[in-house]
Structures are given as C-alpha cells and as structure tokens.
Amino acid sequence: MIHLEEQLKHLPCGLLVAEGLADHAAGRRGINACLVRIASPRLVRAGLMPPLESPGGAAELELYEILSSEPGNAYGRYNAIIRELVSFEHALDHWLSGRR
Incomplete structure (x- = not known):
C-alpha cells in the first residue's frame, strides 16, 4: 500500500484516518x-488499504x-464525525486528481 500517512495529516480529518488505518491494520x-x-x-x-473481506454498513x-x-450527545458527535469524514473524502479526491 502507498504510505501517505504524513500527507493525509494535512487533509481534514486526515490524522484520524491515518490513525484509523493503523488501528484497522492491527485489528483494533x-x-x-x-x-x-x-x-x-x-x-x-x-x-491506501486493501479491499475489505466483508464490506458492509x-x-x-x-x-x-x-x-x-x-x-455526551452521541447523535451530534456521530453527525460531526461523519461530516468531517465526508470533507476528508472530498479533499482526498481533489488531492488525488491533482497528482494524476
């Protein structure tokens, strides 16, 4: 896999995603x-990661x-985290399109 953790940290929510990639790889x-x-x-x-064996919701x-x-308010935190993740996905798409 491509090691872009340092570059991911500059994207919105990128630090959380970089940590999540490490957690996921370790089975945490x-x-x-x-x-x-x-x-x-x-x-x-x-x-950035291999396909999941069992993707799903x-x-x-x-x-x-x-x-x-x-x-705390689980619903509010959930929505805020998902919004951050969507921002990360858009920034990742934009960053990747600039590298091509």
Missing part, C-alpha cells in the same frame, strides 16, 4: 477504525454504539 476497534471502514471504498481506490452502527457508550 474504535472510532478511527470505524471511520476507515466507512471510507474504505475511497481508501481502496486511492491505494456495520461500521456506521458500530461507530454510533461506541459514541453512545461515552458521555
């Missing part, structure tokens, strides 16, 4: 690993369950 669960699984189609196309539910187990 958590918010960042969920983000990577949610964004996996774009991350696979970008060459479970990552969104797992993310919400994790946030629900923590203090």
